[in-house]
Amino acid sequence: MLIVKKFGGTSVGNKERILNVAKRCIEEYQKGNDVVVVLSAMGKMTDELIAMAKDINPNPPKREMDMLLTTGEQTSVAMMAMAMHSMGIPAVSLNAFQVAMHTTHAYSNARIKRIDTDRILNELEQRKIVIVTGFQGVDRYDNYTTLGRGGSDTTAVALAAALNADACEIYTDVDGVYTADPRKVTTAKKLQEITYDEMLEMATLGAGVLHNRSVELAKKHGVQLVVRSSLTKEEGTVVKERIMMPQAEISGVAGDDDAARISVTGLEDEPGVAFRLFNILAKKNINIDIILQSVGQNAKKDISFTVKEDDADLAVKTIKEHLPLGSYADVDATTDVAKVSIIGSGLIGHSGMAARMFEALYEVGVNIRMISTSEIRVTVIVDRADMVKAMNAAHEAFEL
Numbered sequence: 001m002l003i004v005k006k007f008g009g010t011s012v013g014n015k016e017r018i019l020n021v022a023k024r025c026i027e028e029y030q031k032g033n034d035v036v037v038v039l040s041a042m043g044k045m046t047d048e049l050i051a052m053a054k055d056i057n058p059n060p061p062k063r064e065m066d067m068l069l070t071t072g073e074q075t076s077v078a079m080m081a082m083a084m085h086s087m088g089i090p091a092v093s094l095n096a097f098q099v100a101m102h103t104t105h106a107y108s109n110a111r112i113k114r115i116d117t118d119r120i121l122n123e124l125e126q127r128k129i130v131i132v133t134g135f136q137g138v139d140r141y142d143n144y145t146t147l148g149r150g151g152s153d154t155t156a157v158a159l160a161a162a163l164n165a166d167a168c169e170i171y172t173d174v175d176g177v178y179t180a181d182p183r184k185v186t187t188a189k190k191l192q193e194i195t196y197d198e199m200l201e202m203a204t205l206g207a208g209v210l211h212n213r214s215v216e217l218a219k220k221h222g223v224q225l226v227v228r229s230s231l232t233k234e235e236g237t238v239v240k241e242r243i244m245m246p247q248a249e250i251s252g253v254a255g256d257d258d259a260a261r262i263s264v265t266g267l268e269d270e271p272g273v274a275f276r277l278f279n280i281l282a283k284k285n286i287n288i289d290i291i292l293q294s295v296g297q298n299a300k301k302d303i304s305f306t307v308k309e310d311d312a313d314l315a316v317k318t319i320k321e322h323l324p325l326g327s328y329a330d331v332d333a334t335t336d337v338a339k340v341s342i343i344g345s346g347l348i349g350h351s352g353m354a355a356r357m358f359e360a361l362y363e364v365g366v367n368i369r370m371i372s373t374s375e376i377r378v379t380v381i382v383d384r385a386d387m388v389k390a391m392n393a394a395h396e397a398f399e400l
Contacts, residue, residue: 002165
């Protein structure tokens with residue numbers, strides 16, 4: 001069997017944890033399996049590198065930031081290879097260039113295009129454990145790129161797909177996927193299994209266990225994922241297309257306080273206005289989430305939408321610079337908001353789920369600012385201070 005194992009920064013945060021991960025990988029190797037290990041940067045190294053860069057230049061070029069940040073994962077894989085060698089096991093560390101892992105040209109937010117597998121397969125044939133840098137790739141011009149926060153998950157899934165691996169295991173500091181973040185909802189329960197679609201919604205809406213792109217990739221290529229703890233031997237949560245357990249109405253509750261609401265008022269109520277607004281934001285690579293359009297007065301309308309908090313100032317600046325003067329009355333950003341969502345495939349076949357959530361929030365005094373729905377989720381925008389209260393109320397209302 002060929003097993004891909006991914007370990008996050010917390011799992012390799014110090015010498016003891018590096019040695020612990022090395023032992024776990026060696027146990028798999030000694031069963032006769034081929035093992036490919038994907039690592040994130042150690043502990044808080046990425047944050048420390050970002051702080052160092054901004055101390056030198058508050059607005060560093062994205063290319064140079066990617067060049068800098070890739071050193072974090074290269075440190076991790078080299079240290080892990082050294083640890084395995086110290087235990088008498090042959091191992092080799094490879095960075096994105098050595099693999100090679102080809103990506104798009106978008107610095108800090110690149111996407112994997114393809115992976116050359118010859119080097120990895122050659123090393124595996126020599127019975128080595130192969131340790132690969134997560135989070136990074138190389139573009140067509142041989143520049144290093146990074147895949148965005150959580151990108152090591154995507155690296156692991158992409159490798160599992162390219163190598164036709166028998167298993168892809170994602171190790172974190174929690175022992176699986178929970179019905180809610182257990183740090184915010186103390187009654188949260190671990191799920192034995194969850195569908196790709198549900199996991200994708202939870203990852204997109206604030207559950208930090210898996211990166212949403214990794215789930216997209218796993219679904220596309222049929223890579224079954226297992227999320228488990230690197231610190232214990234407990235069974236984790238399986239993420240796959242179909243689950244065997246009876247489908248609950250709601251699988252989980254997610255909260256995300258990395259959000260800002262942008263309001264553009266007094267827009268002309270005519271065809272093409274929404275296109276012009278969101279087209280200029282798309283050209284700046286600003287991702288839009290929830291959108292609410294309301295009819296104003298005197299042939300005018302208002303549009304509100306949410307973006308990542310870090311994109312709020314850029315969104316306002318872009319609108320002011322590129323929308324013609326007089327085509328709108330005002331634009332402003334509010335950063336004291338958060339998203340709270342209920343997610344579950346059971347939403348499709350059950351009526352009244354949204355009303356049940358709204359009633360739960362009403363009973364604890366949480367005001368809803370915006371609402372968005374899909375077949376398997378209901379998301380509301382609330383005041384940031386109310387996020388945890390709203391998560392707990394929804395979790396209790398659906399008896400998760």
